[in-house]
Amino acid sequence: MVKFTDIKGFVFDLDGVITDTSRYHAQAWGQLATKLGVDYPNLGDAVKGISRMDALEMILQKGGLENNYTATEKEALATEKNTNYVQLIQNMSAKDILPGMAAFLADLKREGYGIALASASKNAPTILAKIGLQDYFTKTVDPATLQHGKPDPEIFIKGAQLLDLMPAQCIGLEDAAAGIAGINAAGETSVGIGDPQLLHAAAINFTDTSQVTLANIQQAMNG
Template identity: 50%
Template structure:
Protein backbone atom coordinates (compact mmCIF):
# COMPACT_ATOMS: atom_id res chain seq x y z
CA UNK A 1 0.00 0.00 0.00
CA UNK A 2 1.30 3.42 -0.97
CA UNK A 3 2.08 5.59 2.04
CA UNK A 4 4.74 8.06 0.92
CA UNK A 5 6.38 9.98 -1.91
CA UNK A 6 10.08 10.84 -2.09
CA UNK A 7 11.40 13.58 -4.36
CA UNK A 8 14.69 14.64 -5.78
CA UNK A 9 14.74 18.45 -5.92
CA UNK A 10 16.75 19.92 -8.78
CA UNK A 11 14.97 19.25 -12.06
CA UNK A 12 11.99 17.62 -10.35
CA UNK A 13 10.32 20.23 -8.14
CA UNK A 14 12.02 23.24 -9.72
CA UNK A 15 14.44 24.10 -12.50
CA UNK A 16 17.37 24.85 -10.20
CA UNK A 17 19.28 22.12 -12.05
CA UNK A 18 20.03 24.65 -14.78
CA UNK A 19 21.76 26.85 -12.19
CA UNK A 20 23.82 23.89 -10.98
CA UNK A 21 24.88 22.88 -14.45
CA UNK A 22 25.58 26.47 -15.48
CA UNK A 23 27.80 27.03 -12.44
CA UNK A 24 29.68 23.77 -13.07
CA UNK A 25 30.14 24.61 -16.74
CA UNK A 26 31.59 28.01 -15.86
CA UNK A 27 33.99 26.45 -13.35
CA UNK A 28 35.08 23.85 -15.90
CA UNK A 29 35.87 26.61 -18.41
CA UNK A 30 37.94 28.43 -15.77
CA UNK A 31 39.95 25.22 -15.35
CA UNK A 32 40.42 24.92 -19.10
CA UNK A 33 37.98 22.03 -19.43
CA UNK A 34 35.39 21.98 -22.19
CA UNK A 35 32.38 19.81 -21.33
CA UNK A 36 30.08 18.23 -23.89
CA UNK A 37 26.34 18.39 -23.28
CA UNK A 38 26.39 14.70 -22.41
CA UNK A 39 29.20 15.18 -19.88
CA UNK A 40 27.40 18.14 -18.34
CA UNK A 41 24.17 16.15 -18.12
CA UNK A 42 26.00 13.36 -16.29
CA UNK A 43 26.44 15.75 -13.34
CA UNK A 44 22.70 15.70 -12.61
CA UNK A 45 21.76 14.18 -9.29
CA UNK A 46 25.23 13.57 -7.88
CA UNK A 47 26.95 15.29 -4.97
CA UNK A 48 29.04 18.43 -5.16
CA UNK A 49 32.44 16.80 -4.70
CA UNK A 50 31.53 13.85 -6.93
CA UNK A 51 30.55 16.34 -9.64
CA UNK A 52 33.87 18.14 -9.34
CA UNK A 53 35.83 14.88 -9.47
CA UNK A 54 33.95 13.90 -12.61
CA UNK A 55 34.70 17.25 -14.27
CA UNK A 56 38.40 16.90 -13.46
CA UNK A 57 38.34 13.37 -14.84
CA UNK A 58 36.77 14.60 -18.08
CA UNK A 59 39.57 17.17 -18.34
CA UNK A 60 42.29 14.65 -17.41
CA UNK A 61 43.11 16.78 -14.37
CA UNK A 62 42.09 14.37 -11.59
CA UNK A 63 45.58 14.41 -10.05
CA UNK A 64 46.35 18.06 -10.64
CA UNK A 65 44.85 19.62 -7.50
CA UNK A 66 45.05 19.06 -3.75
CA UNK A 67 41.96 18.26 -1.69
CA UNK A 68 42.03 21.80 -0.29
CA UNK A 69 42.05 23.26 -3.80
CA UNK A 70 39.17 21.01 -4.83
CA UNK A 71 37.12 22.10 -1.83
CA UNK A 72 37.83 25.74 -2.74
CA UNK A 73 36.60 25.14 -6.29
CA UNK A 74 33.43 23.46 -5.02
CA UNK A 75 32.79 26.31 -2.57
CA UNK A 76 33.21 28.90 -5.34
CA UNK A 77 30.74 27.00 -7.52
CA UNK A 78 28.24 26.82 -4.67
CA UNK A 79 28.51 30.56 -3.99
CA UNK A 80 27.56 31.31 -7.59
CA UNK A 81 24.71 28.80 -7.41
CA UNK A 82 23.30 30.29 -4.21
CA UNK A 83 23.34 33.75 -5.81
CA UNK A 84 20.90 32.40 -8.38
CA UNK A 85 18.82 30.58 -5.75
CA UNK A 86 18.27 33.82 -3.85
CA UNK A 87 16.26 35.09 -6.82
CA UNK A 88 13.87 32.11 -6.81
CA UNK A 89 10.15 32.45 -6.00
CA UNK A 90 7.09 30.14 -5.94
CA UNK A 91 6.76 30.91 -9.66
CA UNK A 92 9.81 28.66 -10.17
CA UNK A 93 7.93 25.53 -9.08
CA UNK A 94 7.63 23.30 -12.15
CA UNK A 95 4.21 22.79 -13.80
CA UNK A 96 2.10 20.04 -12.26
CA UNK A 97 4.08 19.80 -9.03
CA UNK A 98 1.67 21.71 -6.77
CA UNK A 99 -1.27 19.60 -8.00
CA UNK A 100 0.76 16.46 -7.25
CA UNK A 101 1.71 17.66 -3.76
CA UNK A 102 -1.87 18.71 -3.00
CA UNK A 103 -3.26 15.38 -4.19
CA UNK A 104 -0.68 13.56 -2.04
CA UNK A 105 -1.67 15.55 1.02
CA UNK A 106 -5.36 14.81 0.41
CA UNK A 107 -4.47 11.12 0.27
CA UNK A 108 -2.63 11.42 3.58
CA UNK A 109 0.72 10.48 2.07
CA UNK A 110 3.99 11.40 3.77
CA UNK A 111 6.47 13.43 1.72
CA UNK A 112 10.27 13.55 1.80
CA UNK A 113 13.16 15.15 -0.09
CA UNK A 114 16.14 13.04 -1.20
CA UNK A 115 18.42 15.56 -2.85
CA UNK A 116 22.20 15.60 -3.08
CA UNK A 117 21.99 19.40 -2.78
CA UNK A 118 23.00 20.83 0.58
CA UNK A 119 20.94 23.88 -0.39
CA UNK A 120 17.61 22.03 -0.39
CA UNK A 121 16.17 23.85 2.68
CA UNK A 122 17.03 27.23 1.16
CA UNK A 123 15.46 26.34 -2.18
CA UNK A 124 12.30 24.90 -0.62
CA UNK A 125 11.91 28.02 1.52
CA UNK A 126 12.29 30.28 -1.53
CA UNK A 127 9.68 28.21 -3.35
CA UNK A 128 7.33 28.47 -0.37
CA UNK A 129 6.88 24.71 0.00
CA UNK A 130 9.20 23.89 2.90
CA UNK A 131 6.25 23.00 5.16
CA UNK A 132 4.86 20.51 2.63
CA UNK A 133 7.55 17.95 3.49
CA UNK A 134 7.72 15.70 6.50
CA UNK A 135 11.42 14.91 6.11
CA UNK A 136 14.52 16.14 4.27
CA UNK A 137 17.61 13.97 4.00
CA UNK A 138 20.75 15.87 5.05
CA UNK A 139 23.36 14.86 2.44
CA UNK A 140 26.12 15.71 4.91
CA UNK A 141 25.10 12.64 6.94
CA UNK A 142 25.52 10.24 4.01
CA UNK A 143 28.53 8.09 3.21
CA UNK A 144 27.71 7.46 -0.44
CA UNK A 145 26.21 9.56 -3.23
CA UNK A 146 23.83 8.56 -6.00
CA UNK A 147 23.68 6.04 -7.70
CA UNK A 148 24.24 4.34 -4.32
CA UNK A 149 20.84 3.65 -2.69
CA UNK A 150 21.72 5.25 0.65
CA UNK A 151 19.92 8.57 0.16
CA UNK A 152 16.61 6.93 -0.82
CA UNK A 153 16.94 4.35 1.93
CA UNK A 154 17.48 7.18 4.43
CA UNK A 155 14.44 9.06 3.13
CA UNK A 156 12.12 6.09 3.59
CA UNK A 157 13.58 5.51 7.06
CA UNK A 158 12.85 9.13 8.00
CA UNK A 159 9.25 8.53 6.93
CA UNK A 160 9.29 5.23 8.84
CA UNK A 161 8.17 3.37 5.72
CA UNK A 162 9.26 0.30 3.78
CA UNK A 163 10.64 0.25 0.24
CA UNK A 164 7.34 -1.21 -0.99
CA UNK A 165 5.34 1.67 0.52
CA UNK A 166 6.95 4.59 -1.34
CA UNK A 167 7.24 6.05 -4.83
CA UNK A 168 10.33 8.13 -5.66
CA UNK A 169 10.75 10.78 -8.35
CA UNK A 170 13.91 11.58 -10.33
CA UNK A 171 15.11 13.31 -13.48
CA UNK A 172 18.66 11.90 -13.49
CA UNK A 173 20.06 8.53 -14.52
CA UNK A 174 22.09 8.25 -11.28
CA UNK A 175 18.94 9.02 -9.32
CA UNK A 176 16.86 6.32 -11.02
CA UNK A 177 19.66 3.82 -10.36
CA UNK A 178 19.70 4.91 -6.70
CA UNK A 179 15.93 4.41 -6.35
CA UNK A 180 15.98 0.99 -7.97
CA UNK A 181 18.96 -0.10 -5.85
CA UNK A 182 16.88 0.87 -2.80
CA UNK A 183 14.11 -1.44 -4.02
CA UNK A 184 11.63 1.39 -4.57
CA UNK A 185 9.24 2.27 -7.40
CA UNK A 186 10.91 4.85 -9.65
CA UNK A 187 9.17 7.64 -11.55
CA UNK A 188 11.44 9.17 -14.19
CA UNK A 189 10.90 12.68 -15.55
CA UNK A 190 12.65 13.35 -18.84
CA UNK A 191 14.35 11.47 -21.65
CA UNK A 192 13.10 7.90 -22.07
CA UNK A 193 16.48 6.58 -23.21
CA UNK A 194 18.41 8.21 -20.38
CA UNK A 195 15.88 7.12 -17.74
CA UNK A 196 15.00 3.71 -19.18
CA UNK A 197 15.42 2.08 -15.77
CA UNK A 198 12.35 3.90 -14.40
CA UNK A 199 9.16 1.98 -13.62
CA UNK A 200 7.00 4.88 -14.82
CA UNK A 201 8.13 7.63 -17.16
CA UNK A 202 6.80 11.06 -18.15
CA UNK A 203 8.51 13.59 -20.46
CA UNK A 204 7.83 16.58 -18.18
CA UNK A 205 6.32 17.32 -14.76
CA UNK A 206 3.11 18.45 -16.48
CA UNK A 207 2.22 14.80 -17.07
CA UNK A 208 2.57 13.76 -13.42
CA UNK A 209 -0.76 12.42 -12.23
CA UNK A 210 -0.94 10.74 -8.83
CA UNK A 211 -3.87 8.45 -9.68
CA UNK A 212 -2.14 7.10 -12.81
CA UNK A 213 1.20 6.71 -11.04
CA UNK A 214 -0.40 4.91 -8.10
CA UNK A 215 -2.23 2.57 -10.50
CA UNK A 216 1.10 1.67 -12.12
CA UNK A 217 2.64 1.25 -8.67
CA UNK A 218 -0.12 -1.14 -7.60
CA UNK A 219 0.19 -3.13 -10.82
CA UNK A 220 3.93 -3.36 -10.35
CA UNK A 221 3.60 -4.51 -6.74
CA UNK A 222 1.06 -7.11 -7.78
CA UNK A 223 3.47 -8.85 -10.17
Template identity: 40%
Template sequence: MKYKAIIFDLDGVICHTDQYHYQAWKALTERLHIPFDETINNRLRGVSRMQSLNIILEKSKKQYTALEKEAFAEGKNKIYRNLLAGMTPDDLSDEVRKTLKALKSKGLKLAIGSSSKNTPIILHQIGLGDFFDAVSDGNNITNSKPDPEVFLKASAMLKLAPQECLVVEDAVVGIEAASRGGFFSAAIGDAQTCKSATYVLHHFGDLLNI
Protein backbone atom coordinates in the same frame (compact mmCIF):
# COMPACT_ATOMS: atom_id res chain seq x y z
CA MET B 1 -1.92 4.22 -5.33
CA LYS B 2 -0.34 1.20 -3.61
CA TYR B 3 2.53 3.19 -2.12
CA LYS B 4 2.56 4.84 1.30
CA ALA B 5 5.08 7.53 0.41
CA ILE B 6 6.73 9.33 -2.49
CA ILE B 7 10.35 10.51 -2.32
CA PHE B 8 11.21 13.28 -4.77
CA ASP B 9 14.51 14.43 -6.11
CA LEU B 10 14.54 18.24 -5.94
CA ASP B 11 16.44 19.77 -8.86
CA GLY B 12 14.71 18.95 -12.12
CA VAL B 13 11.70 17.33 -10.46
CA ILE B 14 10.12 19.72 -7.96
CA CYS B 15 11.81 22.80 -9.42
CA HIS B 16 14.47 23.61 -11.97
CA THR B 17 17.78 25.11 -10.89
CA ASP B 18 19.85 23.75 -13.77
CA GLN B 19 20.44 27.21 -15.20
CA TYR B 20 21.86 28.42 -11.89
CA HIS B 21 24.22 25.45 -11.62
CA TYR B 22 25.33 26.02 -15.19
CA GLN B 23 25.97 29.73 -14.64
CA ALA B 24 27.95 29.07 -11.46
CA TRP B 25 30.10 26.31 -12.99
CA LYS B 26 30.59 28.42 -16.12
CA ALA B 27 31.92 31.32 -14.04
CA LEU B 28 34.40 28.99 -12.32
CA THR B 29 35.59 27.29 -15.51
CA GLU B 30 36.13 30.61 -17.26
CA ARG B 31 38.35 31.71 -14.38
CA LEU B 32 40.32 28.46 -14.63
CA HIS B 33 40.34 28.51 -18.46
CA ILE B 34 38.70 25.09 -18.67
CA PRO B 35 36.23 24.20 -21.48
CA PHE B 36 32.65 23.82 -20.24
CA ASP B 37 29.41 23.34 -22.15
CA GLU B 38 25.92 21.81 -21.88
CA THR B 39 27.24 18.32 -22.69
CA ILE B 40 29.58 18.39 -19.71
CA ASN B 41 26.88 20.02 -17.59
CA ASN B 42 24.51 17.13 -18.30
CA ARG B 43 27.05 14.72 -16.81
CA LEU B 44 26.74 16.57 -13.50
CA ARG B 45 23.07 15.73 -12.95
CA GLY B 46 22.39 13.97 -9.68
CA VAL B 47 26.02 13.83 -8.48
CA SER B 48 27.70 15.64 -5.62
CA ARG B 49 29.50 18.98 -5.89
CA MET B 50 32.97 17.44 -5.56
CA GLN B 51 32.18 14.69 -8.06
CA SER B 52 30.93 17.39 -10.44
CA LEU B 53 34.15 19.34 -9.98
CA ASN B 54 36.24 16.25 -10.74
CA ILE B 55 34.29 15.72 -13.96
CA ILE B 56 34.92 19.34 -14.94
CA LEU B 57 38.62 19.11 -14.12
CA GLU B 58 39.01 16.23 -16.58
CA LYS B 59 39.40 18.99 -19.20
CA SER B 60 42.10 20.81 -17.23
CA LYS B 61 45.76 20.67 -18.20
CA LYS B 62 46.74 21.29 -14.58
CA GLN B 63 46.70 19.11 -11.49
CA TYR B 64 45.14 20.59 -8.35
CA THR B 65 45.51 19.72 -4.67
CA ALA B 66 42.61 18.64 -2.49
CA LEU B 67 42.64 22.05 -0.78
CA GLU B 68 42.49 23.84 -4.12
CA LYS B 69 39.58 21.67 -5.20
CA GLU B 70 37.71 22.43 -1.99
CA ALA B 71 38.24 26.16 -2.60
CA PHE B 72 36.96 25.83 -6.19
CA ALA B 73 33.86 23.93 -5.06
CA GLU B 74 33.12 26.46 -2.33
CA GLY B 75 33.60 29.33 -4.77
CA LYS B 76 31.13 27.76 -7.17
CA ASN B 77 28.66 27.25 -4.35
CA LYS B 78 28.84 30.89 -3.27
CA ILE B 79 27.94 31.98 -6.80
CA TYR B 80 25.15 29.39 -6.92
CA ARG B 81 23.69 30.43 -3.55
CA ASN B 82 23.65 34.07 -4.65
CA LEU B 83 21.66 33.04 -7.72
CA LEU B 84 19.27 30.96 -5.59
CA ALA B 85 18.47 34.07 -3.55
CA GLY B 86 16.48 35.26 -6.55
CA MET B 87 14.14 32.25 -6.51
CA THR B 88 10.53 32.76 -5.39
CA PRO B 89 7.37 30.64 -5.06
CA ASP B 90 6.76 31.55 -8.72
CA ASP B 91 9.57 29.10 -9.58
CA LEU B 92 7.22 26.30 -8.49
CA SER B 93 4.88 25.45 -11.35
CA ASP B 94 1.12 25.30 -10.83
CA GLU B 95 1.16 21.66 -11.97
CA VAL B 96 3.71 20.65 -9.35
CA ARG B 97 2.00 22.65 -6.61
CA LYS B 98 -1.45 21.18 -7.34
CA THR B 99 -0.12 17.64 -7.72
CA LEU B 100 1.77 17.76 -4.41
CA LYS B 101 -1.32 18.99 -2.60
CA ALA B 102 -3.47 16.31 -4.24
CA LEU B 103 -1.03 13.56 -3.28
CA LYS B 104 -0.95 14.78 0.31
CA SER B 105 -4.75 14.87 0.43
CA LYS B 106 -4.71 11.16 -0.44
CA GLY B 107 -2.83 10.50 2.80
CA LEU B 108 0.55 9.87 1.22
CA LYS B 109 3.75 10.82 3.02
CA LEU B 110 5.96 13.07 0.89
CA ALA B 111 9.73 13.42 1.20
CA ILE B 112 12.75 14.90 -0.54
CA GLY B 113 15.80 12.81 -1.47
CA SER B 114 18.40 15.14 -2.97
CA SER B 115 22.20 15.17 -3.12
CA SER B 116 22.19 18.97 -2.88
CA LYS B 117 23.39 20.63 0.33
CA ASN B 118 21.35 23.67 -0.70
CA THR B 119 18.04 21.81 -0.42
CA PRO B 120 16.79 23.75 2.67
CA ILE B 121 17.49 27.09 0.96
CA ILE B 122 15.72 26.08 -2.25
CA LEU B 123 12.67 24.72 -0.43
CA HIS B 124 12.41 27.91 1.60
CA GLN B 125 12.73 30.13 -1.47
CA ILE B 126 9.96 28.31 -3.37
CA GLY B 127 7.60 28.26 -0.39
CA LEU B 128 7.90 24.58 0.56
CA GLY B 129 10.11 24.92 3.61
CA ASP B 130 7.71 23.08 5.93
CA PHE B 131 5.72 21.10 3.37
CA PHE B 132 7.48 17.72 3.27
CA ASP B 133 7.28 15.02 5.93
CA ALA B 134 11.01 14.30 5.64
CA VAL B 135 14.03 15.83 3.92
CA SER B 136 17.14 13.78 3.21
CA ASP B 137 19.84 15.71 1.38
CA GLY B 138 23.54 16.35 0.91
CA ASN B 139 23.80 17.54 4.51
CA ASN B 140 23.11 14.12 6.03
CA ILE B 141 24.67 11.67 3.56
CA THR B 142 28.21 10.59 2.77
CA ASN B 143 27.55 8.75 -0.50
CA SER B 144 26.01 10.37 -3.58
CA LYS B 145 23.76 8.70 -6.13
CA PRO B 146 23.84 6.06 -7.59
CA ASP B 147 24.39 4.96 -4.00
CA PRO B 148 20.87 4.65 -2.48
CA GLU B 149 21.83 6.22 0.87
CA VAL B 150 19.83 9.44 0.40
CA PHE B 151 16.63 7.48 -0.35
CA LEU B 152 17.22 4.91 2.39
CA LYS B 153 17.59 7.70 4.93
CA ALA B 154 14.40 9.35 3.66
CA SER B 155 12.41 6.13 4.01
CA ALA B 156 13.89 5.59 7.50
CA MET B 157 12.76 9.11 8.49
CA LEU B 158 9.27 8.16 7.31
CA LYS B 159 9.51 4.82 9.19
CA LEU B 160 8.70 2.95 6.00
CA ALA B 161 10.41 0.14 4.09
CA PRO B 162 11.85 0.97 0.64
CA GLN B 163 9.24 -1.19 -1.12
CA GLU B 164 6.52 1.02 0.38
CA CYS B 165 7.98 4.11 -1.30
CA LEU B 166 8.04 5.46 -4.84
CA VAL B 167 11.07 7.53 -5.89
CA VAL B 168 10.62 10.25 -8.53
CA GLU B 169 13.81 11.14 -10.42
CA ASP B 170 14.94 13.02 -13.52
CA ALA B 171 18.51 11.65 -13.52
CA VAL B 172 19.60 8.17 -14.59
CA VAL B 173 21.90 7.91 -11.55
CA GLY B 174 18.86 8.64 -9.38
CA ILE B 175 16.84 5.83 -10.93
CA GLU B 176 19.84 3.54 -10.47
CA ALA B 177 20.05 4.56 -6.82
CA ALA B 178 16.37 3.80 -6.30
CA SER B 179 16.77 0.38 -7.91
CA ARG B 180 19.82 -0.46 -5.77
CA GLY B 181 17.92 0.52 -2.64
CA GLY B 182 14.89 -1.65 -3.40
CA PHE B 183 12.58 1.23 -4.26
CA PHE B 184 10.03 1.50 -7.04
CA SER B 185 10.74 4.48 -9.27
CA ALA B 186 9.12 6.94 -11.66
CA ALA B 187 11.32 8.56 -14.30
CA ILE B 188 10.70 12.04 -15.63
CA GLY B 189 12.70 14.31 -17.93
CA ASP B 190 16.14 13.02 -18.87
CA ALA B 191 15.59 9.77 -16.97
CA GLN B 192 12.66 8.67 -19.14
CA THR B 193 14.91 6.41 -21.21
CA CYS B 194 16.15 4.52 -18.15
CA LYS B 195 14.90 0.95 -18.53
CA SER B 196 15.15 0.17 -14.83
CA ALA B 197 12.42 2.71 -13.97
CA THR B 198 9.11 1.24 -12.81
CA TYR B 199 7.11 4.02 -14.47
CA VAL B 200 7.71 6.77 -17.00
CA LEU B 201 6.12 10.17 -16.38
CA HIS B 202 5.54 12.49 -19.32
CA HIS B 203 4.16 15.13 -16.96
CA PHE B 204 4.53 15.59 -13.21
CA GLY B 205 0.76 15.35 -12.84
CA ASP B 206 0.88 11.78 -14.20
CA LEU B 207 1.76 10.73 -10.64
CA LEU B 208 -1.92 10.98 -9.84
CA ASN B 209 -2.64 8.17 -12.30
CA ILE B 210 -0.25 5.62 -10.75
Protein backbone atom coordinates in the same frame (compact mmCIF):
# COMPACT_ATOMS: atom_id res chain seq x y z
CA MET C 1 3.83 -6.36 -8.11
CA VAL C 2 2.95 -3.66 -5.61
CA LYS C 3 -0.61 -2.34 -5.91
CA PHE C 4 -1.45 1.35 -5.78
CA THR C 5 -3.50 0.74 -2.63
CA ASP C 6 -0.29 -0.46 -0.89
CA ILE C 7 1.36 2.96 -1.38
CA LYS C 8 1.44 5.23 1.68
CA GLY C 9 4.33 7.62 0.91
CA PHE C 10 6.31 9.43 -1.78
CA VAL C 11 10.06 10.06 -1.70
CA PHE C 12 11.21 12.90 -3.97
CA ASP C 13 14.46 13.85 -5.59
CA LEU C 14 14.66 17.66 -5.87
CA ASP C 15 16.51 18.74 -8.98
CA GLY C 16 14.69 17.87 -12.20
CA VAL C 17 11.65 16.63 -10.27
CA ILE C 18 10.37 19.54 -8.15
CA THR C 19 12.47 22.34 -9.61
CA ASP C 20 15.39 22.73 -12.00
CA THR C 21 18.52 24.38 -10.65
CA SER C 22 20.76 23.20 -13.50
CA ARG C 23 20.84 26.67 -15.07
CA TYR C 24 22.02 28.16 -11.78
CA HIS C 25 24.74 25.50 -11.50
CA ALA C 26 25.75 26.22 -15.10
CA GLN C 27 25.93 29.97 -14.39
CA ALA C 28 28.03 29.43 -11.27
CA TRP C 29 30.45 27.12 -13.07
CA GLY C 30 30.53 29.58 -15.97
CA GLN C 31 31.56 32.39 -13.63
CA LEU C 32 34.43 30.26 -12.31
CA ALA C 33 35.51 29.11 -15.78
CA THR C 34 35.62 32.74 -16.96
CA LYS C 35 37.73 33.69 -13.96
CA LEU C 36 40.14 30.85 -14.77
CA GLY C 37 40.28 31.89 -18.42
CA VAL C 38 38.73 28.64 -19.66
CA ASP C 39 36.39 28.76 -22.67
CA TYR C 40 33.97 25.84 -22.28
CA PRO C 41 31.03 25.68 -24.75
CA ASN C 42 28.01 23.72 -23.49
CA LEU C 43 29.43 23.77 -19.97
CA GLY C 44 26.00 23.33 -18.41
CA ASP C 45 25.42 19.99 -20.17
CA ALA C 46 28.93 18.77 -19.33
CA VAL C 47 28.65 19.28 -15.57
CA LYS C 48 25.04 18.16 -15.14
CA GLY C 49 24.65 15.39 -12.58
CA ILE C 50 28.29 15.03 -11.59
CA SER C 51 29.99 15.89 -8.32
CA ARG C 52 31.44 19.32 -7.60
CA MET C 53 35.05 18.13 -7.63
CA ASP C 54 34.59 16.08 -10.81
CA ALA C 55 33.06 19.12 -12.53
CA LEU C 56 35.99 21.27 -11.44
CA GLU C 57 38.48 18.73 -12.82
CA MET C 58 36.67 18.76 -16.18
CA ILE C 59 36.95 22.55 -16.38
CA LEU C 60 40.62 22.55 -15.35
CA GLN C 61 41.44 19.82 -17.89
CA LYS C 62 39.60 21.74 -20.61
CA GLY C 63 41.93 24.66 -19.95
CA GLY C 64 45.03 22.50 -19.44
CA LEU C 65 45.18 23.70 -15.83
CA GLU C 66 44.72 20.43 -13.94
CA ASN C 67 48.30 20.45 -12.64
CA ASN C 68 48.37 24.15 -11.74
CA TYR C 69 46.53 23.84 -8.42
CA THR C 70 47.08 21.90 -5.20
CA ALA C 71 44.30 19.81 -3.71
CA THR C 72 43.67 22.57 -1.16
CA GLU C 73 43.47 25.21 -3.90
CA LYS C 74 41.04 23.02 -5.86
CA GLU C 75 38.84 22.72 -2.77
CA ALA C 76 38.86 26.52 -2.52
CA LEU C 77 37.81 26.84 -6.18
CA ALA C 78 34.96 24.38 -5.66
CA THR C 79 33.87 26.34 -2.59
CA GLU C 80 33.96 29.55 -4.62
CA LYS C 81 31.66 27.96 -7.20
CA ASN C 82 29.22 26.97 -4.47
CA THR C 83 29.28 30.51 -3.08
CA ASN C 84 28.39 31.79 -6.56
CA TYR C 85 25.59 29.21 -6.78
CA VAL C 86 24.12 30.04 -3.37
CA GLN C 87 24.00 33.71 -4.37
CA LEU C 88 22.21 32.85 -7.62
CA ILE C 89 19.53 30.67 -6.00
CA GLN C 90 18.54 33.58 -3.77
CA ASN C 91 16.63 34.75 -6.86
CA MET C 92 14.51 31.58 -7.05
CA SER C 93 10.75 31.83 -6.51
CA ALA C 94 7.53 29.88 -7.09
CA LYS C 95 8.01 30.40 -10.84
CA ASP C 96 10.86 27.87 -10.61
CA ILE C 97 8.52 25.03 -9.58
CA LEU C 98 8.29 22.54 -12.44
CA PRO C 99 4.89 22.23 -14.18
CA GLY C 100 2.26 20.30 -12.21
CA MET C 101 4.37 19.63 -9.12
CA ALA C 102 2.69 22.16 -6.80
CA ALA C 103 -0.71 20.64 -7.59
CA PHE C 104 0.66 17.10 -7.19
CA LEU C 105 2.11 17.88 -3.75
CA ALA C 106 -1.17 19.49 -2.70
CA ASP C 107 -3.03 16.34 -3.78
CA LEU C 108 -0.66 14.09 -1.83
CA LYS C 109 -1.08 16.18 1.32
CA ARG C 110 -4.87 16.30 0.96
CA GLU C 111 -5.05 12.51 0.49
CA GLY C 112 -2.86 11.90 3.54
CA TYR C 113 0.25 10.46 1.88
CA GLY C 114 3.64 10.79 3.54
CA ILE C 115 6.08 13.09 1.71
CA ALA C 116 9.88 13.01 2.10
CA LEU C 117 12.81 14.60 0.28
CA ALA C 118 15.79 12.49 -0.80
CA SER C 119 18.19 15.02 -2.30
CA ALA C 120 21.98 15.02 -2.02
CA SER C 121 21.92 18.83 -2.25
CA LYS C 122 22.98 20.60 0.94
CA ASN C 123 21.16 23.66 -0.43
CA ALA C 124 17.79 21.85 -0.63
CA PRO C 125 16.23 23.59 2.43
CA THR C 126 17.12 27.01 0.99
CA ILE C 127 15.70 26.11 -2.42
CA LEU C 128 12.44 24.73 -0.99
CA ALA C 129 11.99 27.90 1.08
CA LYS C 130 12.65 30.13 -1.94
CA ILE C 131 10.06 28.34 -4.11
CA GLY C 132 7.55 28.15 -1.25
CA LEU C 133 7.27 24.36 -0.85
CA GLN C 134 9.07 23.92 2.46
CA ASP C 135 5.85 23.12 4.34
CA TYR C 136 5.39 19.93 2.31
CA PHE C 137 8.85 18.64 3.20
CA THR C 138 9.02 18.40 6.97
CA LYS C 139 10.73 15.02 6.41
CA THR C 140 14.07 15.56 4.66
CA VAL C 141 17.05 13.22 4.49
CA ASP C 142 20.14 15.05 5.77
CA PRO C 143 22.84 14.50 3.11
CA ALA C 144 25.52 14.88 5.80
CA THR C 145 24.34 11.55 7.29
CA LEU C 146 24.87 9.58 4.07
CA GLN C 147 27.73 7.16 3.55
CA HIS C 148 26.98 6.49 -0.12
CA GLY C 149 25.70 8.45 -3.11
CA LYS C 150 23.20 7.36 -5.73
CA PRO C 151 22.86 4.75 -7.25
CA ASP C 152 23.26 3.34 -3.73
CA PRO C 153 19.77 2.95 -2.20
CA GLU C 154 20.73 4.50 1.16
CA ILE C 155 19.06 7.90 0.64
CA PHE C 156 15.76 6.33 -0.46
CA ILE C 157 15.75 3.82 2.40
CA LYS C 158 16.27 6.72 4.83
CA GLY C 159 13.42 8.59 3.16
CA ALA C 160 11.05 5.68 3.84
CA GLN C 161 12.33 5.45 7.43
CA LEU C 162 11.55 9.14 8.00
CA LEU C 163 7.96 8.37 7.00
CA ASP C 164 7.85 5.29 9.27
CA LEU C 165 7.10 3.18 6.21
CA MET C 166 8.53 0.10 4.56
CA PRO C 167 10.21 0.78 1.20
CA ALA C 168 7.53 -1.30 -0.55
CA GLN C 169 4.95 1.23 0.68
CA CYS C 170 6.77 4.10 -1.06
CA ILE C 171 7.07 5.54 -4.54
CA GLY C 172 10.34 7.27 -5.42
CA LEU C 173 10.50 10.00 -8.07
CA GLU C 174 13.70 10.70 -10.03
CA ASP C 175 14.94 12.23 -13.28
CA ALA C 176 18.31 10.46 -13.42
CA ALA C 177 19.24 6.85 -14.18
CA ALA C 178 21.41 6.61 -11.05
CA GLY C 179 18.46 7.73 -8.93
CA ILE C 180 16.12 5.19 -10.53
CA ALA C 181 18.67 2.46 -9.79
CA GLY C 182 18.76 3.62 -6.16
CA ILE C 183 14.96 3.57 -5.85
CA ASN C 184 14.76 0.08 -7.34
CA ALA C 185 17.55 -1.20 -5.09
CA ALA C 186 15.73 0.24 -2.06
CA GLY C 187 12.66 -1.83 -2.94
CA GLU C 188 10.46 1.17 -3.74
CA THR C 189 8.34 1.71 -6.87
CA SER C 190 10.28 3.96 -9.22
CA VAL C 191 8.80 6.81 -11.24
CA GLY C 192 11.15 8.17 -13.91
CA ILE C 193 10.59 11.70 -15.21
CA GLY C 194 12.31 12.38 -18.52
CA ASP C 195 13.56 10.40 -21.51
CA PRO C 196 12.07 6.89 -21.14
CA GLN C 197 15.03 5.38 -23.01
CA LEU C 198 17.48 6.80 -20.46
CA LEU C 199 15.17 5.88 -17.58
CA HIS C 200 14.10 2.50 -18.94
CA ALA C 201 14.69 0.82 -15.57
CA ALA C 202 11.86 2.81 -13.97
CA ALA C 203 8.64 0.96 -13.14
CA ILE C 204 6.64 3.97 -14.40
CA ASN C 205 7.74 6.59 -16.93
CA PHE C 206 6.53 10.12 -17.55
CA THR C 207 8.21 12.36 -20.11
CA ASP C 208 7.69 15.51 -18.02
CA THR C 209 6.44 16.62 -14.62
CA SER C 210 3.06 17.82 -15.92
CA GLN C 211 2.06 14.16 -16.38
CA VAL C 212 2.78 13.26 -12.76
CA THR C 213 -0.62 12.93 -11.08
CA LEU C 214 -2.10 10.47 -8.61
CA ALA C 215 -4.59 9.35 -11.25
CA ASN C 216 -1.84 8.66 -13.83
CA ILE C 217 0.29 6.79 -11.28
CA GLN C 218 -2.70 4.72 -10.19
CA GLN C 219 -3.53 3.88 -13.79
CA ALA C 220 0.09 2.85 -14.51
CA MET C 221 0.28 0.64 -11.42
CA ASN C 222 -3.08 -1.02 -11.91
CA GLY C 223 -2.52 -1.55 -15.62
